Amino acid sequence: MYFFTAKAQRSQRFFLTPRRKDAKIVNTEPGCKCFHWYPSSGLCTNITGLIFFPNLGMNKNRLQKNQLLLAAPLLFLSLFYFYPLLKIFFVSFFPDGSWTNSGLIRFFSTPAYLRILWFTCWQAALSTLLTLVVALPGAYIYARYSFPGKSLIRVMTTVPFVLPTVVTAAAFRALLGDGGLVNTVLMDLFHLQSQPVHIDQTISFFILAHIFYNYALVMRIVGGYWAGLAPELQHAAGMLGASPRQIFSKITLPLLIPAIGSAALLIFIFCFTSFGVVLILGGPKYATLEVEIYRQSIHLFNLPMAATLSLIQILINFGLMWLHARLSQGADLSWFGSSGTRALRVARTGMEKIAIAANLGFMTLLLLTPLLALILRSLLGDNGWTLAYYRGIFTGQTDSLFFVPPFAAIINSVGFALATMLLALVLGLSAAAFLALPEKKGAALWDAIIMLPLATSAVTLGFGYIITLNKPPLNLRDSVLLVILAHTLVAFPFVIRSLLPSLRRIPATLREAAALLGASPLRIRLTIDLPLLSRAMLAAAVFAFAISMGEFGASTFVTRPQTPTLPVAIFRYLSKPGELNYGQAMAMSVILMLVTACAFILLEKLQAAKQ
Amino acid sequence: MKQNPFILFFLAMTCLLLPVVGSAEETLTLMTHDSFNISKELIAHFEEQNQVKLRVLKAGDAGTALVQAILSRENPMADVFFGVDNTFFSRAISANIFTSYNSPHLKDIPTRFRLDDQNRLLPVDYGDVCLNYDKAWFAEKNLALPTDLADLIKPAYKGLTVVENPATSSPGMAFLLATIGQFGEDGYLGFWKQLRDNDVLVANGWEDAYYGHFTSASKGSRPIVVSYASSPAAVVYYAEKPMESAPTGAVVSDNSAFRQIEFVGILKGTKKLQLAQKLVDFMLSRRFQEDIPLQMFVFPVNQTAVLPPVFTQHARVAEHPATVSPAAIEKNREAWLEAWTTTVLR
Numbered sequence: 001m002y003f004f005t006a007k008a009q010r011s012q013r014f015f016l017t018p019r020r021k022d023a024k025i026v027n028t029e030p031g032c033k034c035f036h037w038y039p040s041s042g043l044c045t046n047i048t049g050l051i052f053f054p055n056l057g058m059n060k061n062r063l064q065k066n067q068l069l070l071a072a073p074l075l076f077l078s079l080f081y082f083y084p085l086l087k088i089f090f091v092s093f094f095p096d097g098s099w100t101n102s103g104l105i106r107f108f109s110t111p112a113y114l115r116i117l118w119f120t121c122w123q124a125a126l127s128t129l130l131t132l133v134v135a136l137p138g139a140y141i142y143a144r145y146s147f148p149g150k151s152l153i154r155v156m157t158t159v160p161f162v163l164p165t166v167v168t169a170a171a172f173r174a175l176l177g178d179g180g181l182v183n184t185v186l187m188d189l190f191h192l193q194s195q196p197v198h199i200d201q202t203i204s205f206f207i208l209a210h211i212f213y214n215y216a217l218v219m220r221i222v223g224g225y226w227a228g229l230a231p232e233l234q235h236a237a238g239m240l241g242a243s244p245r246q247i248f249s250k251i252t253l254p255l256l257i258p259a260i261g262s263a264a265l266l267i268f269i270f271c272f273t274s275f276g277v278v279l280i281l282g283g284p285k286y287a288t289l290e291v292e293i294y295r296q297s298i299h300l301f302n303l304p305m306a307a308t309l310s311l312i313q314i315l316i317n318f319g320l321m322w323l324h325a326r327l328s329q330g331a332d333l334s335w336f337g338s339s340g341t342r343a344l345r346v347a348r349t350g351m352e353k354i355a356i357a358a359n360l361g362f363m364t365l366l367l368l369t370p371l372l373a374l375i376l377r378s379l380l381g382d383n384g385w386t387l388a389y390y391r392g393i394f395t396g397q398t399d400s401l402f403f404v405p406p407f408a409a410i411i412n413s414v415g416f417a418l419a420t421m422l423l424a425l426v427l428g429l430s431a432a433a434f435l436a437l438p439e440k441k442g443a444a445l446w447d448a449i450i451m452l453p454l455a456t457s458a459v460t461l462g463f464g465y466i467i468t469l470n471k472p473p474l475n476l477r478d479s480v481l482l483v484i485l486a487h488t489l490v491a492f493p494f495v496i497r498s499l500l501p502s503l504r505r506i507p508a509t510l511r512e513a514a515a516l517l518g519a520s521p522l523r524i525r526l527t528i529d530l531p532l533l534s535r536a537m538l539a540a541a542v543f544a545f546a547i548s549m550g551e552f553g554a555s556t557f558v559t560r561p562q563t564p565t566l567p568v569a570i571f572r573y574l575s576k577p578g579e580l581n582y583g584q585a586m587a588m589s590v591i592l593m594l595v596t597a598c599a600f601i602l603l604e605k606l607q608a609a610k611q
Numbered sequence: 612m613k614q615n616p617f618i619l620f621f622l623a624m625t626c627l628l629l630p631v632v633g634s635a636e637e638t639l640t641l642m643t644h645d646s647f648n649i650s651k652e653l654i655a656h657f658e659e660q661n662q663v664k665l666r667v668l669k670a671g672d673a674g675t676a677l678v679q680a681i682l683s684r685e686n687p688m689a690d691v692f693f694g695v696d697n698t699f700f701s702r703a704i705s706a707n708i709f710t711s712y713n714s715p716h717l718k719d720i721p722t723r724f725r726l727d728d729q730n731r732l733l734p735v736d737y738g739d740v741c742l743n744y745d746k747a748w749f750a751e752k753n754l755a756l757p758t759d760l761a762d763l764i765k766p767a768y769k770g771l772t773v774v775e776n777p778a779t780s781s782p783g784m785a786f787l788l789a790t791i792g793q794f795g796e797d798g799y800l801g802f803w804k805q806l807r808d809n810d811v812l813v814a815n816g817w818e819d820a821y822y823g824h825f826t827s828a829s830k831g832s833r834p835i836v837v838s839y840a841s842s843p844a845a846v847v848y849y850a851e852k853p854m855e856s857a858p859t860g861a862v863v864s865d866n867s868a869f870r871q872i873e874f875v876g877i878l879k880g881t882k883k884l885q886l887a888q889k890l891v892d893f894m895l896s897r898r899f900q901e902d903i904p905l906q907m908f909v910f911p912v913n914q915t916a917v918l919p920p921v922f923t924q925h926a927r928v929a930e931h932p933a934t935v936s937p938a939a940i941e942k943n944r945e946a947w948l949e950a951w952t953t954t955v956l957r
Contacts, residue, residue, distance in 0.1 A: 091682075173823055178832040195832065200823075201812070280823075284776035284813045285956050295778055298674040300945050301681075301702060381851055388851060459675075466682050478640075478668050478688060561645075561669040572645070574818045579851050582822055582829070 073431035073450065073492070079474070080485050081453055084464025091467060092307035103308030113292070117312070120288040123203065123278075124271035127210035128264050134211060134362065135218035136260075141359045142219055143226035145352070146344035151608070153360065154219070155600040157367050161216045162543075162596055164552035164567035165276025166574065167374070167589040172209055172281060173200075174586075175373035201283030208366075209277045214267045215367060221266070225259035226252075227344075258327050265324040269317050273455050275553060289313045293457045303463075310460040317455030318448055325447035328500075371593060378586035381579070389583035393591070404562065406588050409569035414595070416565060417548035420487040424544040425537065427488065428495025433529075435496065436503035450496060453489040462557035482558040483565065487551050491544040498543060502536035503529070535610055542603040546596045566592050638664040639886045642689035642878075644676040645669050648906040649899070657893050663886055673781055674699060680878065681706045690881040691890050695732055695874045698784055701941030703732065709876035712888055716895035716913065724872055724912045726937060732874035735894055738909035739840040739929040740785035741868035742772075743859050745827035748834035756860065757835060760793055760867045763806055770810040773824040773833040776956075778948050779815045781871075786837045787951055788940065789869035792933025796943075803954050813955060827859050840868060841908045844926035848905065857925045868929035873909070 093099060107113045142154070160168065175181050176199050183195040190196075199205045229252070237247045275290040287295070289309055297306035347353045378389055393406040404412075431450055435443050453461075469476040476482050506529060514524050530537075552567040559568045566588060573585035639661075647669060658665055670676040673694050680692050684706070695703045703709065709731035717725065717733065724734035742757055749756050754767060763772050775783030790799045812833055814820035821838060824831035827846075843857035862868070875894055877887045893899055900911035904922045911918075918926075 177823060179826075179829060201814075279779070279815050280819055284779065284815050291779075298672070298678060299778055299784075299948070301678060302945075383852075386851075463679070463682055466679050466688070470683065470686050470688070477683075556671060557675075561667055574822065575646075576845070576849070579828075580849050583851075 067434075069430045069434040070446070073427045073434075076427055076488075077450065077453075080469075081456075081461070081489060084461060084468040085456065086464075087468045088303075088460055088464035089307050089311065092303040095304070100304055103302075103304035103306075106305060107308050107312070113309075116287055116289060116292050119286065120272055120290075123207065123286070123288070124268045124274075127207050127214070127271040128267040130207060131211045131214045131218060131267050132260065132264060134366070135215045136222065137355075138215070138359050138363055139219050139223035139226060141356055142223040144345055145347055145356060147347065147356055147360075151604040152601070153363065155597055155604060156371070157219060157363060158216045158600050159371065159593055159597050160212050160367055161214070162546040162550040163213075163593065164550045164570070165280070166552060166567060166571050167550075167592065168209055168212065168370070169277060169280035170377075170574070170586065170589060171370040171374040172205065172212075174377040175370045176200075176205070176208075181373045181376065200281075201285065203282065203286065206274070206277050206281040206286070209281055210267075210271050210274065212366060212370060213277070214270060215363075217266055217270075218263045221263040222256065222259045226256060229255055262324055262327045265320050265327070269320050269324075269455055272317065272320075273313065273457075275458075290457055294459050297459050297463065306460065310457050314452065314456060318452060321451045321455070322444055322448035325444035325451075328497075329444055329447075374586060374593070375590050378583065378590045381583060386583075389580070389587035392580060392584045393587055404564055404569065406569060406573075406584060409564050409566050409588070410591060410595070412563050413549055413566040413592075416483050416487060417545045419484045420491055420548035421541050421544040423484060423488045424492040424495045425541055428492045428499060428540060428544075429537075431492070432496045432499040432503050433525075435500055447496075451493045454493050458553040458557060462554065465558070478560065480560055480563055483555065483560075483563075486554040486558045487548040490551055490554060491547045494543050494547060495540040498540040499533065499536050502533050506532050535607055538603060538606055538610075542599050546599050549592065549596055549599075636664050637662070637883070637886070638666050639691070639883055639890060640666045640668055640689035641890065642668045642670055642676060642680055642692045644673040644694040645671060646673075646907060647693060650902050650906060653899060653902055656898075657890070661886060661889050665890070677703055681708055684708045684879070687878045687880045689878060690883050690887040691875060692878055693735065693873070693875040693894065695876065696781070696871045697726060697874075697937050698781070698788065698871070698940050698944075700726060700732065700874065700937035703874075703876070704937075705941070708879055710879045710881075710884075712877050712891055714888070714892050714895055716892060719897075719913045719915050720895065721912070721914065726872070727874075732876045733891060733895065734872050734912045735875050736900075736903050736907065736909040736911055737870055737872045739861075739863060739868040739870050739927075739932055740782045740789065740837065741840050741929065742862040743825070743827075743836050743838040743842050744862070745825065745834040746858055746860055748826050757862055759862070759864050760790060760802070763811070763835070764802065764809050766809070768809060768835070770812075771833060772806070772809075772835040773812040773814055773820045773831070774837045775817055775820050776813050776815050777951060780817055780820075782817050782837055782839070785869040785871050787947065788935045789867065789933045791947065792869060792935050793866040800950055800954050803951060807955050811955070839908065840928060841904075841910070841922065841926040844904075844921050844924075845908045847925050848921050861927050863927045863929040865929075865931040866933045868932045870929065870932040870934075871909075872912070 093101070093103075138157075142150070163171075173180060176183075176197055178195055178198075178200055180197075183197050186192060186196050199208075233251050233255075234247050237251055238244075242250065272288070273290050274288055275294070278286055278288050279291055290313065293306050293309045293313070296302045296309065345352075347356050379385055379387070381388060395405075435447055435450075437443070465477050465482065468474075469482075476485070510528055511524050514528055515521075519527070549565075550567060551565070552571070555565050555568050556571070559565055564572065570585045570588045570592070573581045573588065647667070654665055657663075668689055670679045670688075673696055676692075676694055677699050679688070681703075687708075692709070704727065711729045711731050712733065713730050714733060717730065720734055724737060726732070726734070742760075742763075744757055746756075757763065757768065762768055774786055777783040777787040787799075790802055793799075794802045812820075812824060814824060817838065820836050821842075822829050822831075824833045825836040825838075826832065826834045828836075838861075840861040840863050843859045843861055846859055847854055847857050875891055877884070877891060881887050895913060897913060897915045900913040900916035901919075903909060903911045903916075904919055904926075908926075910922075910926075910928065
C-alpha cells in the first residue's frame with residue numbers, strides 16, 4: 001500500500017491498472033464526479049484515474065491511529081495474562097536459575113502422560129462430533145421456521161452454556177445419577193429392585209454434559225449464519241430442476257462449511273480444556289490435561305511438569321484458535337448474533353410439523369430436564385415439598401466469620417458481573433475494531449492471541465498472579481478487583497466474537513462517505529459504528545454478564561472470602577455435610593439459573609424491539 | 612488533537628481499578644484454606660485486644676493454599692499461615708517458609724500432636740478420616756455394621772463402599788495413608804486390589820462421594836463412605852429438623868482411621884512478628900480452641916478446651932489411628948499415588 005502512496009506523491013498522475021479489487025465508488029454528488037477509494041492505502045482516484053489524497057488523515061497517520069486501538073486490550077492482556085503466565089513458566093522451567101527440561105523429557109517418555117493427551121483429544125473430538133450431529137437439526141429449525149415460544153426456548157438452550165460446572169454436574173446427578181430422578185421414577189413405575197440407569201462415572205455421562213453445554217453454540221453460530229444465507233441461490237437451483245437433496249449437498253452445505261467448522265473448532269477447544277465436568281461426572285478414571293495440570297501443581301507440587309502440560313495445552317489451542325480465526329475471517333460468523341432478518345416460514349405440512357416437534361422435544365429432553373431436575377431437587381426435602389432452602393437464602397443462621405448470607409453472594413455476583421460487562425465491552429470493542437480493519441495483515445494471529453485466555457489453565461494463571469501482581473502499583477494478588485480482571489479475561493474474547501462480524505458487516509463505504517464529507521474519526525465511530533453495532537453490543541454485554549455470573553474455575557482462585565460469587569458460595573455449601581447445606585446449594589443454583597435466564601430474556605426482548 | 616474515545620475510556624477505567632491505598636489501621640493477614648472458619652465475636656475480641664485489623668486470606672484448598680504460600684515466599688502474602696496438615700507437613704518444612712515460635716500454650720497440647728521439634732509449625736486441631744456408614748441401611752438389610760477396614764473386602768460388603776481419589780482429595784489421601792498404616796507398604800496394594808474386586812467406587816472429591824453416592828446423604832447407592840469421625844455430629848447439627856441420634860456412624864477401631872493434624876505457622880519475612888505471635892497464641896488459647904468444633908467440625912488439640920454437647924454425643928475419636936510419618940509421606944507420595952492409580956483405576 002505504501003508503494004502506491006510513494007509513487008503517487010512523486011507524480012501526481014498515476015493510472016492504476018488493473019484496478020485493485022477493494023476500489024469502491026463512494027461519492028457521486030453532482031460536481032463531485034466519481035471517486036474510487038482504496039481503503040488500505042487511503043488514496044483516491046477520480047474517474048480519469050487522477051490520484052489525490054483526501055485531507056482526512058487517512059493514510060499512514062490513520063493506520064497508526066488504528067494500531068492504537070489494539071493498545072488497550074494488548075496492555076490488559078500483557079499485564080494480566082502474558083506477564084503472569086511467562087513468569088510462572090520461567091519460575092517452573094528455571095527453578096534455580098538454570099534450565100530444567102525434566103518436565104518435557106518426562107512428558108514424552110512416560111506413556112501415562114501421552115495417554116492423557118490422547119484421551120483429551122479424542123474425548124473432545126467425540127464430544128464435538130456428537131454435539132454437531134444432535135444440534136445441527138436444531139440449528140436448521142431455528143434458521144428457517146418461526147413457531148410459538150421460539151425465543152423462550154432459545155433462552156433456555158443458552159442458559160446451560162454459562163452455568164458453572166459444579167451446578168451442571170449437580171443437575172445431571174440429580175437427573176441421571178444413582179438415585180436421581182430418572183432412576184427413582186423408573187423404579188417406582190416398573191417396580192424395579194435395582195436402579196436401571198448406570199451412567200455415573202462413565203465417558204457417556206460427561207460427554208452428555210459436553211453436549212448440554214455446547215448445544216447453544218451450534219444453534220447460535222450455525223443457525224445464525226444459516227438464517228443469514230441469501231435464499232436466491234437455492235431458489236435458482238430449484239428452478240433449474242435440482243432436487244432438495246441436491247440443493248442441500250451442492251449449495252447449502254458448502255456455504256455452511258465455515259460456520260460448521262468454526263462451531264466445531266470452538267466446541268473442540270472447550271471440551272479439550274474441560275475440567276470440572278470430567279472431574280465430577282467422569283470420575284477418577286478419566287483425566288484431561290487440565291485435570292492433570294491441577295493434580296501436578298497442587299498434589300505433587302511438580303511445577304515443571306505442570307508448566308509443561310500447560311504449555312502443550314496452550315500451544316495446541318493456539319493452533320486451533322488461529323484456524324478458527326482464519327475460518328471466521330472470510331465468513332460473517334457470529335457466536336451470539338441474532339438469527340437474520342429474513343422472513344421465516346411457518347410449518348405447514350405434516351412433515352415439517354413433525355420435524356419441528358421432534359427437534360423441540362429433543363431439546364427439551366437434553367437441555368431442560370437437567371435444569372428441571374435441579375429445580376425439583378431444590379424444592380424436595382427429606383419429608384416432601386419444602387421452601388425451607390429458599391427461606392434459608394434470606395436468613396443468616398450462623399455467627400461464623402465467613403458466613404456470607406447467600407443473598408449477599410447474589411449481590412456480589414451481580415456487581416462483579418456488571419463491572420466485568422463494562423470492562424469487557426470497552427476492551428472487546430477496541431480489539432474488535434482493530435481486527436475488523438480491512439485487509440489487516442496478521443489479523444488472524446492477533447485474533448488467536450486474544451482468544452488464548454479461554455484455553456489457559458486457571459491453576460497456572462492463578463499461580464502466575466501470585467508471583468507477579470505482588471508489588472505496588474499492581475499489588476492486586478489479594479484484591480477484590482482480581483475477580484473482575486479474571487472474569488474480564490474470560491468474557492472479553494466472547495465480546496470480540498459477538499462484535500467482530502457486525503463490525504465487518506458495516507460497509508466501508510459508509511465510513512468513507514462520512515469521512516469525505518468531513519466527519520472526524522470520533523464522529524464516525526459515534527454516529528455510524530455505534531448505532532449499527534447496538535444489537536451486537538447488546539448481545540455482547542449480556543453474554544459478558546452471564547459468563548461472569550457463571551464463572552467458577554478462575555473464581556476459586558481469586559475470590560476473597562468476604563465477597564464470594566454465587567458459584568463459589570454454591571460450592572462452599574456443597575462441601576459441608578448436612579441436608580440443609582445441600583438443599584441451599586440447589587436453591588442458589590436455581591437462582592443463578594433464573595438470573596442468567598432473565599438476562600437472556602431481556603436480550604431477546606430488546607433485540608426484538610430494535611427490529 | 613482528536614483522541615480515540617476507547618483509549619480514553621480505558622484509561623479512565625484503569626484509574627478506577629487501581630487499588631485503593633491502604634487504610635491507617637494496622638492489619639495482620641492470616642492466610643488459610645477454604646475450610647477455615649471461626650466465630651465473628653472471637654475475631655472481634657482479638658482485634659480489640661491487640662488494636663489490629665485481622666484480614667483472612669483464603670487461598671483455595673489446603674494444598675493450593677500451601678503452594679501459593681511457598682511461591683510467594685520472597686514477598687509473603689500474609690503474616691501467619693494456618694492449614695498445613697501432616698500430609699503436607701514435610702513439604703512446608705522443607706520449603707523453609709516458617710519461623711520458630713515457642714508459644715506458652717504449647718504446654719496444654721499433648722506431645723503426640725507436636726511434630727516439629729523447632730515449633731515452626733504448631734498444632735491447632737485434628738480430625739480422624741475414617742469410614743462412615745448409614746445406620747438405617749444396614750438395619751434394613753440386616754447386615755452387620757462395618758467395624759474394620761478388612762470388613763470392606765468381605766463378599767457381603769460387595770459394592771457398598773465409596774472412597775475418594777487420593778490424587779484429588781485430601782480425605783482420600785488420608786484414607787490411602789490409613790490403609791498403608793494398617794497393611795504396611797507391602798500389603799496396602801493387595802488390600803486395594805481386593806477392594807477393587809469387591810466393586811469399590813472411587814469419587815474424585817469428598818462432596819461427590821458424600822452427596823453423590825452415600826445413601827444417607829443423598830439417594831446414592833453406597834452405605835459406606837470415607838469421611839470424618841466428626842461427620843455424624845455435623846449431620847445432627849445441620850439437620851433440617853432436630854434429631855435424637857445421628858443417622859450415620861463412624862468406624863474408629865484401631866488402625867482403621869488416619870489422623871489429620873492441622874498446623875499454624877508464622878511466615879518468614881513478616882514485618883509484624885509480635886502481632887503474629889499474638890495471633891498464634893490466640894489460636895492455641897482455650898477460647899479459640901473451644902470455638903473450633905462447631906465451626907470446622909474438627910477437634911481442638913488444647914487439652915483444656917471443653918467440647919460442645921453435639922460433639923461429645925455424636926462425634927468420635929480414634930484411640931489408635933494408623934500412623935505414617937510426614938517424612939515418609941512426602942518422600943513416597945508420588946510413588947504411592949501412582950501405584951494406587953494403577954491398581955485401582957486402570
